[in-house]
Amino acid sequence: MNIIILTEEDKLSDDLYELADKRATHIRSVLKSEAGDTVEIGLLNQSIGNATIESVADSVVRLSVNQTNPPPNYQPIVDIICAVPRPQTLKKILLPSAMMGVRRLHLVRANRTEKSYLQSPMMAPENQLPHLIEGLSQGKRIALPTVTLHPLFRPFVEDTWPSIQSESESLVSADKQVLLLPDMESARSAKKISELAEAERVVIAIGPEGGWIDYELEHWSRLGFASITLGPWVLRVEHALTASLAQVSMLTTKS
Numbered sequence: 001m002n003i004i005i006l007t008e009e010d011k012l013s014d015d016l017y018e019l020a021d022k023r024a025t026h027i028r029s030v031l032k033s034e035a036g037d038t039v040e041i042g043l044l045n046q047s048i049g050n051a052t053i054e055s056v057a058d059s060v061v062r063l064s065v066n067q068t069n070p071p072p073n074y075q076p077i078v079d080i081i082c083a084v085p086r087p088q089t090l091k092k093i094l095l096p097s098a099m100m101g102v103r104r105l106h107l108v109r110a111n112r113t114e115k116s117y118l119q120s121p122m123m124a125p126e127n128q129l130p131h132l133i134e135g136l137s138q139g140k141r142i143a144l145p146t147v148t149l150h151p152l153f154r155p156f157v158e159d160t161w162p163s164i165q166s167e168s169e170s171l172v173s174a175d176k177q178v179l180l181l182p183d184m185e186s187a188r189s190a191k192k193i194s195e196l197a198e199a200e201r202v203v204i205a206i207g208p209e210g211g212w213i214d215y216e217l218e219h220w221s222r223l224g225f226a227s228i229t230l231g232p233w234v235l236r237v238e239h240a241l242t243a244s245l246a247q248v249s250m251l252t253t254k255s
Contacts, residue, residue, distance in 0.1 A: 001023065001026050001030075001134075001137040001138070002040070002137060002138055002139070002140050003040045003041065003042045003048070003136070003137055003140045004019075004023055004026070004027065004039055004040065004041045004042070004051070004137065005023070005041070005042050005044055005133050005136050005137050005142065006019075006041050006042065006043050006044065006051075006065070007044045008044075012062070015051075015064050015065040015066075016054070016062065016063075016064050017051070017062070017063055017064070017065065018060060018061070018062050019060070019061045019062075019063070020059055020060045020061075023061075023137075024059065024060060024061040027039060027053070027056070027061050028056055028061065033053050033056065033061075034053065034056060035053050035054060035055055035056055036052065036053060037052070037053045038050050038051065038052055038053075038066070039051055039053065039063065040140075041063070041065060042071075042136065042137075042140070042141070042142035043065070043068060043142065044133075044136075044142055044144060045142060045143060045144055046068070046142065047068035047069060047070055047071065047142070048068060048069060048071050048140075048142055049065060049066065049067045049068035049069055050065075050066050050067055051063040051064060051065045051066055052064050052066055071141070071142055071143070074101050075200060075252070076176075076178075076199045076200045076201050076202050076248070076252050077103050077171075077172065077200065077201040077202070078100075078101060078102050078103060078201075078202050078203075078204070078245065078248060079102065079103055079104040079105075079106070079201070079202070079203045079204075080097060080102050080104070080105045080106065080203075080204055080206060080241065081106045081108055081203065081204070081205040081206065082105060082106070082107055082108070082205075082206040082237065082241065083107075083108060083109070083110035083112070083113055083206065083207050083208035083212070083237075084107045084108065084109050084110070084113045084117050084118060084149070084208075085113075085117070085208065085209070085237050085238075086114075086117060086209075087117065087120040087121070087122040089236070089237055089238060090107075090120075090122045090128075091122065091131050092237075092238035093105070093237065093238050093241055094128055094131035094132050094135065094145075094147070095131050095132075095134055095135040095138070096135060096238065096241060096242050096245065097132070097135065097145050097241070098131075098132040098133070098134075098135025098136045098139065098141065098144070098145050099135035099136070099138045099139035099141065100135075100139060100242070100245045100246075100249070101139065101141055101143070101245075102145045102245070103143070103145060103146070104145060104146045104147075104148070105145050105146070105147045105148070106148050106150060106156070106164075107123075107147065107148065107149045107150065108150045108153055108156050109150065109151050109152060109153055110153055110207065110208045110212060110213075110216060111153070111212075111213045111215070111216060112208040112209065112210045112211075112212075112213065113208055118149070118151055123149055125147065128147055132144055132145060132147075153216060153219075154219075157219045157220075157223065161223065168201060171201075172200045172201040173200075175195075176198065176199060176200040176201060177199065177200070177201045177202070177203070178193060178195050178196055178199045178201070178202045178203075178226070179202075179203045179205070179223065179224050179225040179226060180193070180202065180203070180204045180205070180225065180226055180228055180244065180248075181204075181205045181217075181220050181221075181225040181226065181227045181228065182204065182205075182206060182207070182227075182228055182229070182230050182240055182243075182244055183207075183211070183212075183217070183227040183228065183229070184211065184229070184234065185227070186227035186228055186229045187229060188226070188227065188228055188229060189228060189229055190228045190247045190248070190251055191251055192228075193226055193228065193251075196248065196251045196252055197251065197252065199252055202248050202252070203225075204241075204244045204245070204248070205220055205225055206237060206240050206241050206244065207237075207240075208237065209236070209237060230243045230244065230247070231243070
């Protein structure tokens with residue numbers, strides 16, 4: 001953990017918080033902190049700062065928040081559309097999504113998505129939260145990504161997507177938005193998408209193992225998604241996600 005994420009459920013009173021899970025274990029066993037020491041903290045969806053360790057017991061750590069500041073204003077806003085993956089793969093998607101600053105993660109059932117995946121316990125928000133918190137801790141972020149499940153592809157692209165875009169255009173103008181579709185068949189690299197340099201919002205559509213079928217690719221194309229290559233190799237879903245986010249960061253960061 002590079003930052004200790006604190007939630008409202010951890011709060012005892014005012015600025016006093018109590019931890020009794022692996023965050024407490026990390027403070028005791030990895031940081032080897034003692035009463036009086038200071039640790040970096042992040043208040044979930046609020047601010048970042050530091051806290052003083054008030055007490056360290058066998059299974060409980062209490063700390064008081066000293067100072068907090070608004071988080072950096074990261075740009076661009078990044079949303080991910082991802083075909084519903086295997087439950088074990090979903091864990092590997094949630095962590096980097098939070099770690100690398102994804103705002104919204106839309107899980108969409110694709111043609112190659114097994115129906116049973118939608119019934120997995122990993123679809124429950126309470127089971128996703130620990131993986132998201134771990135990602136925030138690693139990336140020193142505090143904004144929890146919103147994860148939404150869409151059980152049918154066509155209603156998502158025809159009905160839900162237009163409303164998502166309409167909401168986004170109220171915040172970011174259309175000419176500042178870039179839609180990307182990683183595709184093994186594409187020969188175009190992301191750096192060829194000149195609009196990325198000034199993008200304020202980027203949406204990336206990550207396909208399932210085996211890729212999107214032609215019907216789905218046609219829909220993404222009609223919606224304005226530009227196909228890009230991530231390289232000559234076949235990537236797993238979680239690696240395609242990480243590679244895409246890294247490329248967007250590289251091409252949009254103002255030096």
